Each structure stands twice: as structure tokens, then as C-alpha cells.
Amino acid sequence: xxxxxxxxxxxxxxxxxxxxxxxxxxxxxxxxxxxxxxxxxxxxxxxxxxxxxxxxxxxxxxxxxxxxxxxxxxxxxxxxxxxxxxxxxxxxxxxxxxxxxxxxxxxxxxxxxxxxxxxxxxxxxxxxxxxxxxxxxxxxxxxxxxxxxxxxxxxxxxxxxxxxxxxxxxxxxxxxxxxxxxxxxxxxxxxxxxxxxxxxxxxxxxxxxxxxxxxxxxxxxxxxxxxxxxxxxxxxxxxxxxxxxxxxxxxxxxxxxxxxxxxxxxxxxxxxxxxxxxxxxxxxxxxxxxxxxxxxxxxxxxxxxxxxxxxxxxxxxxxxxxxxxxxxxxxxxxxxxxxxxxxxxxxxxxxxxxxxxxxxxxxxxxxxxxxxxxxxxxxxxxxxxxxxxxxxxxxxxxxxxxxxxxxxxxxxxxxxxxxxxxxxxxxxxxxxxxxxxxxxxxxxxxxxxxxxxxxxxxxxxxxxxxx
Numbered sequence: 001x002x003x004x005x006x007x008x009x010x011x012x013x014x015x016x017x018x019x020x021x022x023x024x025x026x027x028x029x030x031x032x033x034x035x036x037x038x039x040x041x042x043x044x045x046x047x048x049x050x051x052x053x054x055x056x057x058x059x060x061x062x063x064x065x066x067x068x069x070x071x072x073x074x075x076x077x078x079x080x081x082x083x084x085x086x087x088x089x090x091x092x093x094x095x096x097x098x099x100x101x102x103x104x105x106x107x108x109x110x111x112x113x114x115x116x117x118x119x120x121x122x123x124x125x126x127x128x129x130x131x132x133x134x135x136x137x138x139x140x141x142x143x144x145x146x147x148x149x150x151x152x153x154x155x156x157x158x159x160x161x162x163x164x165x166x167x168x169x170x171x172x173x174x175x176x177x178x179x180x181x182x183x184x185x186x187x188x189x190x191x192x193x194x195x196x197x198x199x200x201x202x203x204x205x206x207x208x209x210x211x212x213x214x215x216x217x218x219x220x221x222x223x224x225x226x227x228x229x230x231x232x233x234x235x236x237x238x239x240x241x242x243x244x245x246x247x248x249x250x251x252x253x254x255x256x257x258x259x260x261x262x263x264x265x266x267x268x269x270x271x272x273x274x275x276x277x278x279x280x281x282x283x284x285x286x287x288x289x290x291x292x293x294x295x296x297x298x299x300x301x302x303x304x305x306x307x308x309x310x311x312x313x314x315x316x317x318x319x320x321x322x323x324x325x326x327x328x329x330x331x332x333x334x335x336x337x338x339x340x341x342x343x344x345x346x347x348x349x350x351x352x353x354x355x356x357x358x359x360x361x362x363x364x365x366x367x368x369x370x371x372x373x374x375x376x377x378x379x380x381x382x383x384x385x386x387x388x389x390x391x392x393x394x395x396x397x398x399x400x401x402x403x404x405x406x407x408x409x410x411x412x413x414x415x416x417x418x419x420x421x422x423x424x425x426x427x428x429x430x431x432x433x434x435x436x437x438x439x440x441x442x443x444x445x446x447x448x449x450x451x452x453x454x455x456x457x458x459x460x461x462x463x464x465x466x467x
Contacts, residue, residue: 045106047359048332048390053366054103057110064373066138072112072365072372074100075137076354077119077129078144085123087346089144092165092354093118094345095336096142099358102339109366119143126151134158139377141361142354148172156456161374163361163381163398165354170444174401174453176461177374179381181356181389182320183401186443187451191228192407192434193318196421197265197293198232200316200409205234207264208293211279212242220442221269228436229267237263247275251282259288266290271297277306284311291316299323299349304415315412320404321352321393322426323417329426332391356389360398374462382464394428401451406430 045052066073076096078089100116108114117137119129123146130151133140140162145151149169155162161177170186172178197204208229210222226236239261241254248254258266270276283290291314292298299317306312324347327334336355340347364380365372384399394406406428409421422429445453 047335048330048392050359050390052106053359053362054106054109056107059110059112059370059372061370063371064138066136067372070112071115072109073115073117073137074139074141075117075119075133076141076143077121079121079123079146081120081122088123088146089350091346091348091351092142092144094340094343095351095354096358098339098343098345099355101343103362109362110369121145121147123147127154130154134160138374139163139361142357144350144354153456156458156461159460159462161378161462163357165350165357171453171455174445174447174451176452176457177378179360179398181360181387181398182353182393182396183398183403185401185403185451186445187438187447188403188435189224189228189438190320190403190405190407190435191232193293193409194229194232195431195434196318196407196409196429197316200421201265201291204265205232207262208234209237209239209261209263209266211266211268211270213245213270214242215245218270224438224442225267225269227439231436237261239263243270243275243279251279252286254279255282255286255288258283258290259286264290265293267293269295272300272303281311290314293318296349299410299417304412304417307412307415310414312412313414317410318407319410320407321349322391323410323419325417326419326426330391332389336392352392356392359389360384360387375465378462379464403435405432405434407434
């Protein structure tokens with residue numbers, strides 16, 4: 001596989017991690033899903049609906065690696081230096097840097113200021129940067145390294161806990177000492193986008209097909225969703241469209257296949273790039289008007305600006321996160337945007353994901369007081385069974401590494417995304433049917449009875465202790 005294709009495949013993997021979660025308007029929980037609220041940004045004493053975990057205090061003691069009387073050192077970062085995709089996941093590092101500043105302005109955590117070591121894994125260097133973090137950081141927080149699988153053995157070996165922004169590799173997603181604000185486990189899949197499409201389009205189950213790819217990474221995600229479709233009674237039409245990962249000389253033959261097949265709805269696990277745009281433009285020129293139910297990486301300004309012609313007006317995206325367009329209704333989204341924009345950072349969906357993971361870590365660390373140890377923070381993280389990042393996204397279950405059972409859907413209209421379901425802006429729909437178990441053949445790893453990957457597991461990893 002050419003290196004210049006890897007960045008796009010990484011983005012495809014990220015799409016799956018973002019896409020499907022969904023949760024109903026009637027649920028709020030202690031951390032809360034904001035469905036409405038002030039048009040003013042929340043004060044520093046809160047983040048959306050979440051009381052700020054940051055503030056002054058008298059915590060003391062060098063209680064663990066990276067912890068001193070007056071400071072807590074954490075690692076964070078992204079792949080922004082990847083030459084083939086400059087700025088890859090830059091929004092994640094920008095978000096954590098902004099949150100560290102926000103927290104320190106309030107006094108840090110129990111009076112200890114946060115020091116952040118920012119890493120650029122540049123896609124191919126994740127093992128190297130994690131080995132660096134192993135030597136000095138208390139936790140890794142809010143990071144997103146697309147090649148985290150290659151770093152996982154080092155993280156586990158040095159017993160470096162993480163509250164990741166996202167995980168990609170199966171062993172990283174199911175690893176010990178790992179928590180995420182928005183879990184994407186290998187054994188459970190949120191299909192909220194598909195379930196909402198089923199509600200919106202009565203013939204969705206009979207008239208849907210999957211756009212396939214020659215990419216192994218994309219195909220793995222596709223096989224999971226195909227299995228989920230079959231569980232919900234939808235049998236893909238198998239029109240025979242398989243896109244070459246290196247691009248196509250012409251996309252018109254694919255338009256003819258879709259037309260002959262009669263597919264009215266198309267689903268894809270691939271990511272937006274010039275080839276994908278050409279495909280949709282070709283469908284438009286051929287007079288096809290399918291509705292697209294695509295992954296959440298298609299929710300981006302890149303896609304919105306491309307769609308000036310309207311070729312993508314049939315694009316529907318199921319999301320666990322509040323759209324950025326809902327900032328006037330959701331205080332947490334507005335606050336995230338303001339904090340990052342104040343530092344001239346990049347605002348995007350993965351940035352909100354990193355923000356939520358930072359808040360999850362900070363809340364757990366705050367509860368440990370002076371006795372700030374990795375063990376204590378892990379104990380606190382394991383207790384968090386419902387989490388929304390103050391309203392940035394639908395409720396998830398970080399403590400048990402389980403996804404949300406909620407979703408909302410946005411639709412692209414020219415250069416703007418708008419929430420179309422539920423109709424009330426800022427709300428989600430939830431249901432147990434929004435999460436399905438996946439085929440173990442698709443997991444890519446072996447799990448023990450605690451749903452932990454066994455590949456790098458050692459007897460001395462830090463496990464939650466019951467209080």
C-alpha cells in the first residue's frame with residue numbers, strides 16, 4: 001500500500017469511530033445531554049452542563065510519575081506532521097491545548113497546574129512518541145494516533161494509562177488501562193445512523209446497497225456494518241460497485257450499475273476525497289438521485305464547501321456528537337468553539353471528542369485530591385457509566401467501554417449541514433436497537449472475560465479496585 005494512501009485510510013477508520021452513536025432527548029444524566037439552553041457561553045465554573053473539575057486547592061505530594069506538589073504532566077497529540085496528509089487530526093491537539101489553558105486559568109486540578117507534553121506521531125511514529133511518554137507522563141489524554149496499534153505494546157508494558165481521544169487498532173480499542181469519552185469497542189457497534197434511516201425512509205431495508213472498496217481497512221469496517229444490516233433485516237442489493245482505492249479513470253460504469261440495480265440508498269465506510277467526490281458528481285450527471293447514508297467523517301467543512309454544485313445534497317450523516325451548527329442551542333459546543341478559536345486552533349468533530357476525553361480525565365483526577373495516583377484515577381474512571389462531556393455528545397459508558405445507544409442525523413443542503421432527526425435541534429434519539437453485537441471474526445483480537453485484549457496483557461497492569 002502506498003504511503004500517500006494511508007492517511008485517507010486512517011480517516012476512514014476515524015469515520016467509524018465517530019459515526020453512529022445516538023441518544024434520546026429524554027435522557028440527561030448527571031453529566032447531561034444539553035437539549036437547548038442559553039445562547040451565551042458557559043462560565044469557567046462549568047463546561048456546558050458539567051461542573052468544572054478545575055480550580056484552586058492545596059493538593060501536595062509527588063504521588064506518581066508526572067505528579068509533583070504543584071504540577072501534573074500529561075501527554076497529548078495527533079498526527080499533524082504526516083507528510084501525505086498535513087494537519088491530520090490537528091484539531092485534537094488544538095483542543096487539549098485549549099483545555100489545559102482553560103483549566104490552568106482556574107487554578108489547575110486541586111491547585112496543581114497541568115503541564116502538557118504535546119506529541120506529533122506523524123502517523124508512522126506513534127510507537128516512538130508513546131515510548132517517550134512512558135518516561136515522563138502521568139497519563140496520555142485526548143490523543144489521537146491513527147497507528148496506535150503499533151504503540152500499544154509499549155503503552156501496556158510501561159503501564160501508561162490513557163483517556164484517549166480515539167483508538168483505532170483493535171488491541172488499542174480493547175486495551176487495559178484505557179478509557180475513552182466515546183468508546184468504539186470491537187464487539188459492539190452503534191448503528192444509529194442506519195436505524196434513523198430506517199425510520200425516515202420506509203423502503204430503506206429493501207433498496208439499499210453498500211459502496212465497496214479495494215482497501216482492506218475500509219473493507220473491515222464495511223463487513224461489520226453489513227452484518228449489522230442483516231441483523232436489522234436489510235439485505236444489501238449487491239450492485240457490484242467496488243471502488244479502487246487508488247482511484248478510477250471513470251466513474252460512469254458505477255453509475256450505470258446503480259441505475260440498473262435500482263438502489264435508492266447508498267452506504268459507505270470510505271472517507272471523503274477527490275475520488276469519492278467524483279463518484280457523487282458522476283451520479284449527479286447521470287441523473288441518479290440516491291440518498292447517501294455515510295459515515296461521520298463526511299460531516300466536515302471540506303465536504304460542505306465541495307457541495308456548492310449540490311451533487312451531495314442527498315447526503316445524510318448519523319452522529320453521536322452535537323453538530324457545530326447547534327452551538328446556539330448547546331452551550332458546550334459554543335464553549336468548545338470559543339476556547340479553540342481564541343487560540344486560533346482548528347475546530348472540528350474530533351476536537352470535541354478530545355475535549356470530552358480531557359474533561360473525563362480531569363473530573364476523575366480531581367476526585368483523587370492530594371492522593372493523585374494512576375490507580376486512583378483508574379478507579380474513578382471505571383465508575384463513570386454515563387458521560388456526555390457536558391453536552392458535547394450523546395451519553396456513552398466509558399467505565400464499561402461501551403458505545404452510546406443514541407444518534408441524531410444531519411443532512412447536507414448545498415454548503416450547510418442541518419439536523420433533520422430528531423426535529424428538535426440539539427436532541428438525540430435513543431434505543432436499545434441502536435447497538436448490536438458484532439461477529440467475533442471481525443474483532444481482530446482475542447478478548448478475555450472482562451472484554452480486555454489479551455495480546456499485550458500482563459499480570460501487573462493497573463486494574464480498577466472496588467472501593
